[in-house]
Amino acid sequence: MKRISFHSLAVIVVALLFCAGLGLFYGRLALVGDAWATYPTNRHLYKDGHLVKAGEITDRDGTVLAYTRKGTRYFHEDIRIRQATAHTVGDLDGFVSTGVHSAFLNELTGYDLINGTYNMSGEGHDMRLTVDADLSVTACQALGNRAGTVGIYNYKTGEILCMVSTPTFDPASETGLAEEKGVYVNRLLSGSYAPGSIFKLVTALSALENLDDVASHRYTCARGVTIGGEWLSCLGNHGKVDLESALVKSCNAAFAQFALTLGRSRLTKTAEKVGFNQTLTMDGIACTQSCYQVEKSNDIDFGWSGIGQHNDTVNPFQFLTFMGGIAGGGTCVWPYLVEDISSFSGTVKTMSNGKRVSMMSKDAAATLSDMMRKDVTDHYGDGNFAGLELCAKTGTAEIGDQSTPHSWFVGFCRAPDKPYAFVVVVENAGAGLGVASHIAARVLKAAPKWS
Ligand SMILES: [Zn+2]
Numbered sequence: 417m418k419r420i421s422f423h424s425l426a427v428i429v430v431a432l433l434f435c436a437g438l439g440l441f442y443g444r445l446a447l448v449g450d451a452w453a454t455y456p457t458n459r460h461l462y463k464d465g466h467l468v469k470a471g472e473i474t475d476r477d478g479t480v481l482a483y484t485r486k487g488t489r490y491f492h493e494d495i496r497i498r499q500a501t502a503h504t505v506g507d508l509d510g511f512v513s514t515g516v517h518s519a520f521l522n523e524l525t526g527y528d529l530i531n532g533t534y535n536m537s538g539e540g541h542d543m544r545l546t547v548d549a550d551l552s553v554t555a556c557q558a559l560g561n562r563a564g565t566v567g568i569y570n571y572k573t574g575e576i577l578c579m580v581s582t583p584t585f586d587p588a589s590e591t592g593l594a595e596e597k598g599v600y601v602n603r604l605l606s607g608s609y610a611p612g613s614i615f616k617l618v619t620a621l622s623a624l625e626n627l628d629d630v631a632s633h634r635y636t637c638a639r640g641v642t643i644g645g646e647w648l649s650c651l652g653n654h655g656k657v658d659l660e661s662a663l664v665k666s667c668n669a670a671f672a673q674f675a676l677t678l679g680r681s682r683l684t685k686t687a688e689k690v691g692f693n694q695t696l697t698m699d700g701i702a703c704t705q706s707c708y709q710v711e712k713s714n715d716i717d718f719g720w721s722g723i724g725q726h727n728d729t730v731n732p733f734q735f736l737t738f739m740g741g742i743a744g745g746g747t748c749v750w751p752y753l754v755e756d757i758s759s760f761s762g763t764v765k766t767m768s769n770g771k772r773v774s775m776m777s778k779d780a781a782a783t784l785s786d787m788m789r790k791d792v793t794d795h796y797g798d799g800n801f802a803g804l805e806l807c808a809k810t811g812t813a814e815i816g817d818q819s820t821p822h823s824w825f826v827g828f829c830r831a832p833d834k835p836y837a838f839v840v841v842v843e844n845a846g847a848g849l850g851v852a853s854h855i856a857a858r859v860l861k862a863a864p865k866w867s
Contacts, residue, residue, distance in 0.1 A: 469484065469525060469540055470482075470484055470489065470517070470521075470524040470525050470540040471483075471484075471524055471525075471526070471540040471541045471542035471543060471759075472484075472542040472543070473505055473516055473524070473542075473543050473545065474542070474543070474544050474545065475501070475544075475545055475547050475548060475549040476544070476545065476546050476547060476548055476575070476577070476755065477548065477549070478544075479492070479497070479549045479550075480492065481497070481501050481505050481545075481549065482505050482516075482517070482587075484540075489508055490588070491505070491587050491588045492549070495586055495588075496553045496556070496557075497549050497552070497553055498586050498587055498588055499556060499584045499585065499586055500549070500552035500553045500555065500556035500580055500584070501547065501549060501552050501580075502515075502584045502585055502586070502587050503515060503579065503580070503581040503584065503600075503601075503602040503604075504516065504545065504547055504552070504579050504602075504753070505517065505587065506518050506519070506587070507585075507587040507600075508587070511600040512600045512602065513600075514602045514605050514606060514701050515602070516543060516545070516753075516754075519699075519700070519701050520543065520699075520754065520757075523541055523543060523754075523757045523764075524540050524541060524543060525540045525541075526540045526541045526759065541757050541758060541759050541764055542757070542758050542759070543754055543756075543757050544754075544755040544756050544757075544758070545753055545754060545755060546575035546576050546577065546752065546753055546754070546755050547576060547577060547578060547579060547753065548577045548578065548863075548864060550862075551568070551577055551578050551859065551862060551863055551864070552578055552579075552580050554858065554859055554862045555568075555578050555580040555855070555859045556580050556582065556584065558854075558855040558858045558859055559580065559582045559842065559855060560582075561582075561583075562582065562842050562843065562844075562845060562851070563582055563583055563598070563603070563842075563843040563844075564581075564582055564603065564822075564840070564841045564842035564843050564845070564852075564855075565579075565580065565581045565582070565602075565603035565604045565607060565732050565839075565840070565841050566578055566579075566580045566604075566838070566839075566840050566855060566856075566859055567579055567580075567604040567732055567733065567736045567838065567839045567840075568836050568837070568838045568859065568860070568863060569736060569740065569751040569836065569837055569838075570835055570836060570866060571739070571740040571743040571744050571748070571749060571828060571835055571836065571837045572744070572749060572835045572866075573749065574749040574750055574751055574752050574770065574771075575751075575752065575755070576698075576751050576752065576753050577836065577863060577864075578859065578863075579602070579604050579605075579753070580604075581601065581602045581603040581604055581607075582603075583597060583598070583599050584599070585599050585600070603732065603841065604732045604733050604736070604839075605698060605701060605703045605704070605731075605732075605733050606703065606704050606731075607704065607731060607732050607841065608704045608705075608706075608729045608730070608731055609729065609730055609732070609813050609822050609824070609841055609843075610724065610725065610728060610729060610730070610813035610814060610815060610822070611724035611728055611729070611730040611735070611811055611813060611824065612723075612724045612725070612811035612812045612813040612814065612821070612822075612824060613666045613723060613724055613809065613810060613811045613812065613824075614724060614730070614735065614809050614810070614811035614824045614826050615721075615722070615723065615724030615728055615730070615811070616662075616663060616666065616671045616722075616723055616724065616809070617663075617738070617742075617784065617788070617809055617826075618683075618686060618687050618690060618692075618708075618738075619671050619674050619675055619678070619683065619722045619723070620659060620662075620663055620671075620674075620784060620787065621686055621690070621776055621780055621784060622674075622678050622682055622683050622685075622686035622687075623659055623674050623677075623678060624659070624776075624779075624780040624783055624784065625686065625776060625777060625780050626678055626682050626686075627677065627678070630659055631658055631659065631660075632658075633658065633659065633674070633677065634656050634657065634658050635656070635657060635662070635669065635670040635673040635674070636655065636656055636657075636669070637650050637652070637653065637654035637655060637657060637667050637668075637669035637670055638653060638655075638669070639652070639653045639669075640668065640669050641669035641672060641673060641719075643672060643673075643676065643715050643716045643719045644714060644715035644716045646716040648668060648669065648672050648716060648719050648720065649668065650667055650668040650669045651666075651668070652665060652667065654667045654669065654670065657670045659674070659787075660787055660790065662674070663787045663788075663790075663791065663809075664787070664790055664791055664794050664795055665795075666809075666810070668723045671722050671723045672719035672720065672722050672723055673719070674722060675718060675719055675721065675722025675723075676715065676718065676719060676722075678722075680710045680711060680713070680718060683708075683710070683721075683722065684708060684710060684711075687708040688708070689775055689776070690734075690737075690738045690741060690775050690776070691706060691734040691737055691738060691775075692705075692706045692707065692708040692734070693705065693706070693707060693708060693709070696731075696733065696734055696737065698733060698751060698752065698753060699752050699753050699754050699767050700767075703731050703733045703734065704731045705731065705734075706729060706730045706731045706734040706735070707727070707728065707729045708721070708728055709727060710726070713726060724811060724813070725814060732839045732841050733751070733839075735826055735839050736751060736826075736837060736838070736839045737750065737751060737773070738775065739826055739827060739828050739837040739838070739839065740828070740837040741773070741775035741776060741781070742775075742776070742781050742784050742785055742788070742807075742828065743785065743807075743828035743830075743835070743837050744781070745778050745781050745782070746774065746775060746776045746777055746778045746780065746781040747772050747773065747774050747775065748772065748773045748775055749770070749771075749772055750770075750771035750772065750773060752767060753767075754766075754767035755767075785807050785830070788807035788808055788809055788827055789805070789806075789807045789830065791807070791808055791809055792806045792807060792808050792827075796808060796810070796849060796853060800853070800854075800857055801857050801860070801861075802861075803831060803834075803861070804829040804830075804831050804834060804857075804860055804861070805829055805830035805831040806827060806828075806829055806830075806860075807827045807828055807829075807830060808825060808826065808827030808828075808853070808856070809825075809826055809827060810823075810824060810825055810847065810849045810852070810853065811823070811824030811825075811826070812824070812846070812847050819844055820844040820845065820846050821844070821846060821847075822841060822842065822843050822844060822845065823841070823842045823845035823846055823847060823850065823851055823852040824839075824840070824841055824852060825838075825839075825840045825849075825852035825853045825855070825856045826838065826839045826840070827856075829860060833865040833866055833867060834860065834863060834865065834866060835866055836860060836863055836866075838856055838859075838860060840852045840853075840855050840856045840859075842855065
């Protein structure tokens with residue numbers, strides 16, 4: 417009898433262990449099954465360590481950017497298109513972690529929890545992107561041999577038309593380029609730069625939303641201003657300026673004083689409302705954070721922070737969404753890249769979720785938009801941007817040492833047939849009105865008309 421109960425106990429223990437193991441397996445399968453199935457040793461998906469079983473990737477017009485034929489993965493035959501879309505499409509070795517080949521590996525290979533990587537077509541799922549391959553080439557050529565990024569999206573629909581980052585590479589003849597040069601970094605999603613004067617738009621927004629009768633606030637600039645016993649310099653001698661003339665003249669002294677009037681708490685709150693100090697995502701891909709940290713700053717540093725210096729940093733994608741928020745009357749239609757994912761039997765799913773983020777009041781958006789329009793007509797020269805009804809702001813990002821500063825140009829078009837918000841950053845290019853504005857003008861003029 418004793419012997420029987422011992423056996424029964426042993427069987428129960430073994431059965432319990434089996435059930436626990438099974439539970440653990442299915443739990444792990446649900447959590448990391450995609451990683452197991454898409455691991456490079458899966459010969460069903462990979463050949464010689466390279467991804468082969470994956471669907472076609474096309475641009476918005478159906479131009480095929482990457483595809484598989486007879487067990488080999490190919491990219492577009494034109495090297496200019498390959499290089500211009502390299503950071504968007506990604507490579508086969510996973511160096512560009514934010515590229516489609518890495519970030520959407522499950523979608524591309526057709527992985528799901530029930531069937532694993534098996535699907536009827538045997539070729540994975542096709543993905544149609546929102547980008548325009550020809551426009552990407554124009555942007556890549558405009559950047560030339562400079563490092564930087566051009567991001568353009570339709571602020572009415574959310575479609576990203578252009579996401580180009582330089583220096584770039586050819587995914588078809590990739591030979592393990594030196595990562596330290598930042599070749600594999602998509603600067604739009606993963607870049608981080610001092611903003612310089614483009615941050616004045618955040619300070620201006622905070623003033624519009626927090627100060628009563630904001631037009632009555634006037635500050636004096638005498639080639640700068642003394643704050644807390646220290647000198648904060650300005651590039652001009654602007655005299656008495658209000659918010660609007662301060663933005664057109666990009667007056668440091670006035671914006672530093674606006675920041676001090678607002679205080680750390682209110683300015684931080686506005687910055688966070690438009691995306692600072694948080695991880696934003698684009699189709700699930702995490703972007704580098706934009707940072708605005710002033711709690712412990714003294715007055716002079718806080719003054720500098722209000723004009724985009726001190727320790728402010730900006731991620732280009734975050735600023736693109738801010739531009740979309742102003743252009744969209746206070747609400748940003750969130751930018752997205754993947755239009756749809758389809759198998760041989762039809763559309764599997766769309767990624768575009770039509771997400772909308774409220775960033776500011778309608779009135780504040782309208783005033784900011786008019787002020788940025790005035791920047792162009794009164795200062796930058798509307799003739800340089802014919803047909804765009806451009807609203808914009810330049811920024812020059814001082815980078816601490818003696819290097820030539822980075823150059824920003826951000827904004828959007830109000831022309832109904834070009835509802836595009838944009839951000840251009842060019843590293844070590846000097847003042848924003850030079851190189852960066854010329855690149856923006858060239859690419860926006862080449863952008864397809866929207867109807
Ligand atoms: Zn000034």
